[in-house]
Amino acid sequence: xxxxxxxxxxxxxxxxxxxxxxxxxxxxxxxxxxxxxxxxxxxxxxxxxxxxxxxxxxxxxxxxxxxxxxxxxxxxxxxxxxxxxxxxxxxxxxxxxxxxxxxxxxxxxxxxxxxxxxxxxxxxxxxxxxxxxxxxxxxxxxxxxxxxxxxxxxxxxxxxxxx
Numbered sequence: 001x002x003x004x005x006x007x008x009x010x011x012x013x014x015x016x017x018x019x020x021x022x023x024x025x026x027x028x029x030x031x032x033x034x035x036x037x038x039x040x041x042x043x044x045x046x047x048x049x050x051x052x053x054x055x056x057x058x059x060x061x062x063x064x065x066x067x068x069x070x071x072x073x074x075x076x077x078x079x080x081x082x083x084x085x086x087x088x089x090x091x092x093x094x095x096x097x098x099x100x101x102x103x104x105x106x107x108x109x110x111x112x113x114x115x116x117x118x119x120x121x122x123x124x125x126x127x128x129x130x131x132x133x134x135x136x137x138x139x140x141x142x143x144x145x146x147x148x149x150x151x152x153x154x155x156x157x158x159x160x161x162x163x
Contacts, residue, residue: 010073010096013103016045020101023080024050026093033103043103069106074098 018035025032031043032050042048069092078097083090090110097103 008107009070010104010106012073013043013105014045015101015103016041020097020103023078023095023097023103026080026082026095026105027051031095031103031105033097043105069094069108072096072098072104072106074100074102074104 013031016033016035018037018039018041020033020041021036022034023031024034024040029042029051030048032048033041033043035041040048040050075098076096077099080095081093083092085091091107092110093105093107095103095105
């Protein structure tokens with residue numbers, strides 16, 4: 001169940017006007033890369049300055065973003081991953097620079113409330129199936145007894161051989 005809901009597939013972000021040489025940062029503001037001409041670009045794709053501080057605040061909560069990213073769509077030159085956990089969610093993001101110069105992003109957002117919803121759905125489904133099964137057995141048993149009670153009583157002396 002820790003693999004539900006599924007993460008998105010890899011998403012192509014394309015390439016900035018200059019050749020990407022390094023992945024710098026993933027945060028709430030965007031994706032930052034460095035190019036061969038010592039410029040920083042922010043997706044999708046404008047010149048930018050790298051912010052002094054990341055906009056992801058540090059995680060102060062236990063983090064279980066256990067979703068595994070699918071295989072990237074090409075040969076990786078550089079890779080960057082970040083995970084952030086808040087009180088009621090987790091976010092995992094991965095960024096890859098491929099051999100062809102393209103940048104791809106993958107992300108997964110986990111919400112423990114969705115896990116509770118899944119558990120609740122399965123539990124209520126199990127209860128419903130239990131009631132249906134129990135009701136079917138009770139109905140079958142009741143019809144069988146009614147049929148048996150509807151027969152005339154047998155006289156034990158008439159049923160015994162030798163009389």
